Amino acid sequence: MTVKKLTVRKALCEAMSEEMRNDDKIFVMGEEVAEYNGAYKVTQGMLDEFGAKRVIDTPITEHGFAGLAVGAAFSGLKPIVEFMTFNFAMQAIDQIINSAAKTHYMSGGQVKCPIVFRGPNGAAARVGAQHSQCYAAWYGAIPGLKVISPYNSSDCKGLLKAAIRDPNPVIFLENEITYGMEFEEDYDDDHIIEIGKADIKKSGSDITIIAFSLMVGYALEAAEELQQQGISAEVIDLRTIRPLDKETITESVKKTNRCLIAEEGFPFASIGSEISAMLVEEAFDYLDAPIGRLASIDCPLPYAENLEKLALPKKKDIIKKAQEICVGI
Amino acid sequence: MVQLNKEESLKIYKEMLLIRRFEEKAGQLYGMGLIAGFCHLYIGQEAISTGMKYNMNKDDKVITTYRDHGHMISLESDPKKIMAELLGRKDGCSKGKGGSMHLFDLEKHFYGGHGIVGASVPIGAGLAFADQYKNNDNVTLCYFGDGAAHQGQVYESFNMAKLWNLPVLFIIENNRYAMGTSLKRASSIDALYKRGEGFNIPGVQINGMNVLEVITKGKEAIDYVRSGKGPILVEMDTYRYRGHSMSDPATYRSKDEVNDKKKNQDPILSFKAYILDNKIATEEEIKIIDKEIKSQIEEIVKFAKESPEPDESEIFDNIYQ
Numbered sequence: 297m298t299v300k301k302l303t304v305r306k307a308l309c310e311a312m313s314e315e316m317r318n319d320d321k322i323f324v325m326g327e328e329v330a331e332y333n334g335a336y337k338v339t340q341g342m343l344d345e346f347g348a349k350r351v352i353d354t355p356i357t358e359h360g361f362a363g364l365a366v367g368a369a370f371s372g373l374k375p376i377v378e379f380m381t382f383n384f385a386m387q388a389i390d391q392i393i394n395s396a397a398k399t400h401y402m403s404g405g406q407v408k409c410p411i412v413f414r415g416p417n418g419a420a421a422r423v424g425a426q427h428s429q430c431y432a433a434w435y436g437a438i439p440g441l442k443v444i445s446p447y448n449s450s451d452c453k454g455l456l457k458a459a460i461r462d463p464n465p466v467i468f469l470e471n472e473i474t475y476g477m478e479f480e481e482d483y484d485d486d487h488i489i490e491i492g493k494a495d496i497k498k499s500g501s502d503i504t505i506i507a508f509s510l511m512v513g514y515a516l517e518a519a520e521e522l523q524q525q526g527i528s529a530e531v532i533d534l535r536t537i538r539p540l541d542k543e544t545i546t547e548s549v550k551k552t553n554r555c556l557i558a559e560e561g562f563p564f565a566s567i568g569s570e571i572s573a574m575l576v577e578e579a580f581d582y583l584d585a586p587i588g589r590l591a592s593i594d595c596p597l598p599y600a601e602n603l604e605k606l607a608l609p610k611k612k613d614i615i616k617k618a619q620e621i622c623v624g625i
Numbered sequence: 626m627v628q629l630n631k632e633e634s635l636k637i638y639k640e641m642l643l644i645r646r647f648e649e650k651a652g653q654l655y656g657m658g659l660i661a662g663f664c665h666l667y668i669g670q671e672a673i674s675t676g677m678k679y680n681m682n683k684d685d686k687v688i689t690t691y692r693d694h695g696h697m698i699s700l701e702s703d704p705k706k707i708m709a710e711l712l713g714r715k716d717g718c719s720k721g722k723g724g725s726m727h728l729f730d731l732e733k734h735f736y737g738g739h740g741i742v743g744a745s746v747p748i749g750a751g752l753a754f755a756d757q758y759k760n761n762d763n764v765t766l767c768y769f770g771d772g773a774a775h776q777g778q779v780y781e782s783f784n785m786a787k788l789w790n791l792p793v794l795f796i797i798e799n800n801r802y803a804m805g806t807s808l809k810r811a812s813s814i815d816a817l818y819k820r821g822e823g824f825n826i827p828g829v830q831i832n833g834m835n836v837l838e839v840i841t842k843g844k845e846a847i848d849y850v851r852s853g854k855g856p857i858l859v860e861m862d863t864y865r866y867r868g869h870s871m872s873d874p875a876t877y878r879s880k881d882e883v884n885d886k887k888k889n890q891d892p893i894l895s896f897k898a899y900i901l902d903n904k905i906a907t908e909e910e911i912k913i914i915d916k917e918i919k920s921q922i923e924e925i926v927k928f929a930k931e932s933p934e935p936d937e938s939e940i941f942d943n944i945y946q
Contacts, residue, residue: 367751
């Protein structure tokens with residue numbers, strides 16, 4: 297176990313590079329991943345280390361290279377497909393869902409598809425509606441896919457390594473704003489985080505705040521302020537969207553009796569909707585207040601600075617909503 | 626044109642006839658309600674999968690669309706398991722979970738059986754990519770129809786396949802109708818084999834109703850790709866006798882057109898005539914084969930009907946590994 301400071305960007309790069317050193321079936325492909333060193337520099341230095349056979353620049357052709365990578369996975373290779381953003385993966389979503397996720401089942405288990413689709417997901421800053429959507433709920437709805445969306449560097453590294461080793465298709469949703477964030481954390485020599493396990497990032501007793509990706513940071517900051525106001529919040533980082541760690545969530549809510557879910561995706565049929573419904577089924581008798589949900593407003597993300605601020609939940613929104621849920625404490 | 630000896634000729638005849646009779650039986654079983662959903666028959670197109678198989682190496686790969694029964698049979702997959710799959714039974718090649726459109730047999734290097742028009746093309750390029758990555762000399766035969774030939778991802782695949790010189794044959798089975806839309810009404814050009822020109826992919830047109838031409842020109846195409854020159858585009862001119870799927874009465878074309886093809890261009894009848902005209906085998910020998918196929922089909926149907934439905938407990942198996 298070593299303690300080191302690592303940016304999310306570097307953690308992701310280390311995850312891919314370490315796995316590629318151990319298994320020559322792994323390759324990475326996508327737009328600008330090689331000679332440009334990654335549109336967001338996540339693959340920095342990888343072309344130099346692994347060469348053009350294994351770090352492959354593609355034309356701008358998401359549907360095509362996603363399908364090509366699926367074919368390579370069917371044939372025993374282990375592709376890592378980088379989408380410059382998951383917004384562009386909508387061009388490829390048929391290959392991800394109909395080909396990657398379903399073929400193992402449709403073939404009665406014959407065809408295997410060990411593939412990782414990764415890249416930034418959700419809103420960045422001031423990039424407008426077409427570059428700002430969160431796809432966690434979309435991919436989370438599909439049997440056959442695993443969906444991961446971590447926050448800090450250690451989780452990003454450990455879960456990406458686990459995703460690459462996983463024999464199933466994995467959607468790995470990153471966040472552009474977190475790429476430059478630096479975290480000082482513990483690392484194992486072979487740093488693997490199990491897929492499907494949420495992490496209690498802060499213990500508390502009055503309310504469970506559930507978040508994933510960038511929103512975890514806001515939730516932790518909000519929990520600190522709430523503490524000063526006498527509200528003890530437990531913060532759960534989902535880390536994996538599918539399979540959802542229902543046990544950690546329900547156990548926490550059975551303890552705190554209150555729950556708030558915060559995310560950047562659209563509110564309709566969201567991750568918060570799913571968790572909320574699950575808690576009503578699994579922990580109804582334990583709830584002392586209605587479950588709260590925070591999401592993007594139900595609107596394409598606006599460009600104007602003031603309007604964009606209104607659209608996405610921030611620390612202050614989490615605090616306000618938690619206060620409402622915890623009224624009387 | 627290739628010269629086949631007696632044994633080879635009869636084998637080719639038998640393989641085409643097996644597909645024909647299998648598909649006719651599938652049509653009947655569909656009518657009886659034993660096969661459901663979408664079921665796309667290969668009748669009329671048998672010379673293509675049969676002729677191309679003749680020149681394939683053992684580890685070469687095949688991928689196609691939902692009109693996949695004939696391709697699996699040509700690769701010598703067990704037709705009993707194929708029929709059981711069509712009936713949705715436990716002993717089906719996909720354990721009853723795929724159905725007519727989703728046949729797979731990885732032991733025979735058959736990668737499906739894909740239901741989204743055009744989607745199997747980049748996957749086929751990916752199979753070829755994997756062989757290039759592994760540095761072997763396998764080739765991939767990536768079949769699709771004239772309808773799929775208009776999908777954007779087909780051209781994305783052409784571009785990458787030539788850019789990286791992948792060992793793939795893009796084979797368009799041009800049966801003239803994309804469901805109910807004739808090629809004339811869907812394509813800005815008639816000659817689909819020219820669709821690769823903008824990518825510097827050579828194209829070749831083959832009479833897909835003539836198995837000897839498929840074998841002869843197909844060999845040249847396979848040899849070209851195996852030699853490392855990159856992809857090739859093959860247009861097989863063919864014709865399907867039945868509707869697009871079993872639910873299609875095919876009213877968009879005339880009976881005369883269909884009857885003309887059946888009478889004058891049928892791949893099996895014309896090859897039979899070739900065998901007899903050239904005294905490669907006798908009428909009696911052909912009749913023996915016809916009888917063998919008939920009893921084989923009976924066994925296939927018996928096996929499929931007797932196979933139980935999948936256990937309900939298996940419903941969640943094979944979602945994840």
